[in-house]
Amino acid sequence: MIEARELTKRYGDRTAVDRLSFTVRPGLVTGFLGPNGAGKSTTMRMVLGLDAPSSGTVTVAGQRYDRLGAPLRVVGSLLDAKSVHGGRTVRRHLLGLARSNAIPRRRVDEVLELVGLADVADQRAKGLSLGMGQRLGIAAALLGDPEVLILDEPVNGLDTEGIRWIRDLLKSQAAQGRTVFLSSHLMSEMELTADHLIVIGRGRLLADTDMRDFIRTNSQGGTRVRTPDDEAQRMRALLESRGARVALDATGGWRVTGLGPSEVGELAREHRLAVHELTPVLSSLEEVYTQMTRSSVEFRGAETPYETEEAFR
Amino acid sequence: MNTITTRTPGFREAAAFEWTKFSSLRSTRWTTAAVGLLTVAGAVFVGLSGSLQPDDTVLGGSLTLAVVALMIAGVAGALAVCGEYSSGTIGSTLAAVPRRGRVLTAKAALLAGVLFPLALVSCTVAYVLGDAILEDGAYAQGEPFPALLGIAALFAVVAVLGLAIGTLLRHSAGAVTAVIAVMLLPSLFGPLFGNLQRWIAGATPTAALEKLTQTSDASAEAVGSLGAWPSLALVTGYTLLLLLLAARSLHRRDV
Numbered sequence: 001m002i003e004a005r006e007l008t009k010r011y012g013d014r015t016a017v018d019r020l021s022f023t024v025r026p027g028l029v030t031g032f033l034g035p036n037g038a039g040k041s042t043t044m045r046m047v048l049g050l051d052a053p054s055s056g057t058v059t060v061a062g063q064r065y066d067r068l069g070a071p072l073r074v075v076g077s078l079l080d081a082k083s084v085h086g087g088r089t090v091r092r093h094l095l096g097l098a099r100s101n102a103i104p105r106r107r108v109d110e111v112l113e114l115v116g117l118a119d120v121a122d123q124r125a126k127g128l129s130l131g132m133g134q135r136l137g138i139a140a141a142l143l144g145d146p147e148v149l150i151l152d153e154p155v156n157g158l159d160t161e162g163i164r165w166i167r168d169l170l171k172s173q174a175a176q177g178r179t180v181f182l183s184s185h186l187m188s189e190m191e192l193t194a195d196h197l198i199v200i201g202r203g204r205l206l207a208d209t210d211m212r213d214f215i216r217t218n219s220q221g222g223t224r225v226r227t228p229d230d231e232a233q234r235m236r237a238l239l240e241s242r243g244a245r246v247a248l249d250a251t252g253g254w255r256v257t258g259l260g261p262s263e264v265g266e267l268a269r270e271h272r273l274a275v276h277e278l279t280p281v282l283s284s285l286e287e288v289y290t291q292m293t294r295s296s297v298e299f300r301g302a303e304t305p306y307e308t309e310e311a312f313r
Numbered sequence: 314m315n316t317i318t319t320r321t322p323g324f325r326e327a328a329a330f331e332w333t334k335f336s337s338l339r340s341t342r343w344t345t346a347a348v349g350l351l352t353v354a355g356a357v358f359v360g361l362s363g364s365l366q367p368d369d370t371v372l373g374g375s376l377t378l379a380v381v382a383l384m385i386a387g388v389a390g391a392l393a394v395c396g397e398y399s400s401g402t403i404g405s406t407l408a409a410v411p412r413r414g415r416v417l418t419a420k421a422a423l424l425a426g427v428l429f430p431l432a433l434v435s436c437t438v439a440y441v442l443g444d445a446i447l448e449d450g451a452y453a454q455g456e457p458f459p460a461l462l463g464i465a466a467l468f469a470v471v472a473v474l475g476l477a478i479g480t481l482l483r484h485s486a487g488a489v490t491a492v493i494a495v496m497l498l499p500s501l502f503g504p505l506f507g508n509l510q511r512w513i514a515g516a517t518p519t520a521a522l523e524k525l526t527q528t529s530d531a532s533a534e535a536v537g538s539l540g541a542w543p544s545l546a547l548v549t550g551y552t553l554l555l556l557l558l559a560a561r562s563l564h565r566r567d568v
Contacts (some may be wrong), residue, residue, distance in 0.1 A: 049411050050404055051567040066411035069321040077408055083401040085338065092337035100330035100409040102322040140405065 001026055001179055002047060002148065006056035009042050009203075016042045018203040019056065024181045024196075026147070029174045031194030031211070032183040033289060039203035040183045041079070044152050047181075048077055060148055072101040076141030077150040082133070086126030090117055090136055093125060094143060103144050111139040116165075130157030138166065149173060151182040155189055167193045191215075191285040199292060206292055211285070218288040223261045226253035226277035227268075235273055242267065253277060327410050327419040334402075335393065335423055344389045345427060348468070349435035351382045356439035360446025366529045370455030373528030375443025376436060379464065383522055384496050386432070386468045390424050390475025391488035398483045404568055413563045420476055421556060425469035432468035436461055455527045463525045463545050470545070471496075471518045474552040480559035503535070511537035521548050 002024035009017040017039040024030045034040050045051040047058050049065035057064070061074050068074050084093050094108045112118045115135040120128065128136060134157050141149055149170070155163045170193055174180045184190050190197070190211075197214050199207040207214060227235045236246050236254060244258040256264060261278050268275045335341050355378025359365055365374035394417075397403040410416050440457050474495070479488040496519050503514035514520055515537030523531035524541035539547070 045568070048408050050407060052565075068411065071411055072409055075408075079404055079408075080401055083403075083405045085334075085396065085400040085402050087339055088334070088337045092333060096330050096333035096337070097405065097409050099333055100322065100326050100406075102320055102326050 001062065002058070002060050002150070002181055004043070004047070004056070004058040007043065007046060007053055007058050008055045009039070009046060009051065010054045016203050017046070017053075020200065020203065020205055021056075022198050022205060022208050024179055024198070026179040027174055027177050028195040029170050029180045029182065029193055030196040030198060031190040032181060032198050032200075033187070033190060034183075034200040034206075036185070038200050040200065041152055042203075043200070044077075044079060044150055044181075044183065047150060048075070048079070050079075070101045070144070072097060072103065072144035072146065074144070074146055075148045075150060076144060076146040078134075078137040078141045078154055079150075079152045080137075084125040084133065084136060087124055089122050089124055090128070091121040093136070094140060097140055097143055101144055107143055107145070111142050114142065115139040131159055131162050134158055135162070138169075146178070148179040149181065151180075153184055154182055155184060155186060163189060187286040187289050188284070199289065201292070215282045215285055215288055218283070218292065222255050222257035222281055223259065223264055224249050224251070224253050224277060224279040224281050225256055225264055225275065228274050228276065231273050234271075235268070238267060238271055238273070239264065249281075255281065322410075324415060324419065327412075327415050328422055330406075330410065331393075331416075331419045331423045334406075335427070338396075340396070341389065341392070344385060344392065345431065348382045348385050348389070348428065349431050351378050351385065352376065352432070352435040352439045353442065354378065355381075356443035357446065360443045363447070365452065368453075369529045370453045370527045371444050371447055372440055372455030372457050372460065373523075373526040373530075374447065374452065375440045376464070376522075376526045376528075379436060379439070379526065380496075380519055380522060382432075382435075383468060383471050383518060384493060386428050386472045387475035387478075387492040387496060387518070388489050389428075390472035390477075391479030391482075391492050392485060393420055393424060393472075393476055394479040395483060395485040395488050399485055407568055414560050417476075417480060417556070417560050417563055421473045424472040424476055428472045429465050429469040433461060433465035436464050460525050460527065460541070463542060464522065467518060467521055467525065467545055467548065470549050470552050473556060474518065474548070477552065477555035477559040480563055481555070500535075511535070515539055515544070516547060516551075518548050521545050 004020055004022050007017055007020040008015065020043060032040050042051060046053050047060060047065065060068070065071060065075065091108060091112070094111065095105065098105060098108050109118070112121050115138055117132060117135055117139060120132065125133070125136065134154065138154060141151065154166055158166060167189070170180050170182065174195070194211050197207060197209055197211050198205070225235065239246050239254070239256055239259060242259060244256050247255045249255040261280050265275065265278055356375040359374050359377050397406055406416060407413060440461065475492045478491050482488040482491060496517060499514040499517045500519055503510035506513055511534065514535060520531070520536035521541070521544035523536060524544050
């Protein structure tokens with residue numbers, strides 16, 4: 001569990017994080033989304049006690065991070081995969097972290113095995129590829145078998161196989177009842193991995209919601225209807241006569257908004273039209289997200305007054 | 314859920330963490346080795362070349378290069394923390410040990426714990442070698458005991474001084490420059506300060522070393538009349554003060 005209350009960070013007169021309140025619950029993968037400069041990393045750094053909030057509080061597992069007796073056994077984090085000294089071997093890097101929190105030495109070999117770095121354990125970290133460096137960061141996060149995982153852009157630099165691996169890993173960690181909080185700019189990835197979403201823009205909370213709900217609520221999807229080619233125009237006319245808006249779908253067939261799949265199906269039966277496909281279509285997270293954050297993109301310039309409500313419409 | 318059940322980590326774990334980091338890098342291993350090797354090599358060189366002042370002592374002559382070694386000890390101290398900033402490991406270090414004062418204390422204990430025995434052994438070896446090589450009776454012997462203990466303590470203190478400076482400045486280049494400046498500049502520019510020279514140059518770790526090794530350079534005109542042990546105490550005093558400032562700054566700053 002991670003709880004932020006009115007969390008605020010100011011740098012001079014710039015407010016990076018603005019009265020942010022949210023709760024990250026155990027048992028779920030919670031995605032943390034926002035455009036560049038929205039304050040995601042700053043927020044994560046405050047959770048880990050690396051940066052001090054200007055005001056407000058944030059607790060992990062019910063306590064301020066710096067009050068945790070053995071932090072690595074409660075919270076595993078990956079903020080910057082580069083936070084490894086290149087001259088140190090993979091094993092020694094992990095061994096040092098293990099010693100700092102009285103974690104048994106065998107865990108080092110266990111996590112190396114788990115992330116698939118056992119073969120390079122005695123190589124210096126500077127020889128690792130970007131993807132292997134990321135795996136090492138994840139190994140460090142898992143070292144203390146923590147109940148909370150905080151990962152900033154964990155799939156950066158991973159190949160597709162690596163991305164799938166981390167997706168499965170995070171889901172299984174959440175399924176074990178752990179709290180998983182990850183940021184990513186890869187929305188397609190978030191859509192596949194996260195159960196819950198916290199969306200921020202310009203340091204403010206835009207949404208804190210179940211992912212499916214989020215897409216459904218913000219979706220401009222509709223229903224995809226495919227008919228035999230010779231009946232397509234009749235179908236279109238019929239749907240429009242019932243007040244639906246009909247457009248050509250990118251994948252062929254009609255994209256219908258204003259009527260749900262059941263209504264379209266009933267209508268087709270009444271008029272004895274064949275239907276080859278009838279699919280509810282939700283906008284992808286990417287579409288919804290882009291629309292939501294458009295108003296809060298950092299570089300929009302100050303003359304556009306920013307309204308949270310606006311982003312929801 | 315957590316399957317790991319061991320004791321709550323404290324200072325001992327923080328120190329073990331620092332030791333693992335310190336001992337797993339070539340750069341720190343070599344820097345530390347250089348401190349010992351230089352001191353010993355200096356004694357052999359001076360002994361063979363006989364290049365010491367007629368009024369010098371065997372102890373002072375044997376430890377000629379200890380000044381340079383002392384500077385490296387200070388640099389090693391600075392790099393022990395600046396290396397964390399340049400490699401970015403400072404974030405994971407402080408996430409592992411969020412009590413920042415404990416991190417700094419552990420680093421100081423590690424540096425002192427490594428440099429005291431290292432300097433004690435290498436300076437003693439240097440003295441014994443110098444004594445064996447130099448012509449008997451040509452020079453005053455000097456008082457090796459307890460001076461050698463003080464010299465070893467000075468190495469430990471200077472490494473911690475480097476650590477404090479490094480923590481305050483964070484950047485390797487700046488910190489190394491500052492450490493060298495503290496060690497060298499007062500002696501180089503001391504004469505510009507007229508009568509103040511004895512005070513300014515006399516307060517440096519270099520002056521404390523010269524007094525402890527009883528070399529002929531440690532004249533009252535150059536480095537003041539403060540005795541060897543009070544000089545060591547003075548250096549230790551301002552090192553601890555700087556370490557406190559460093560701890561406060563580390564505690565207050567965002568990483």
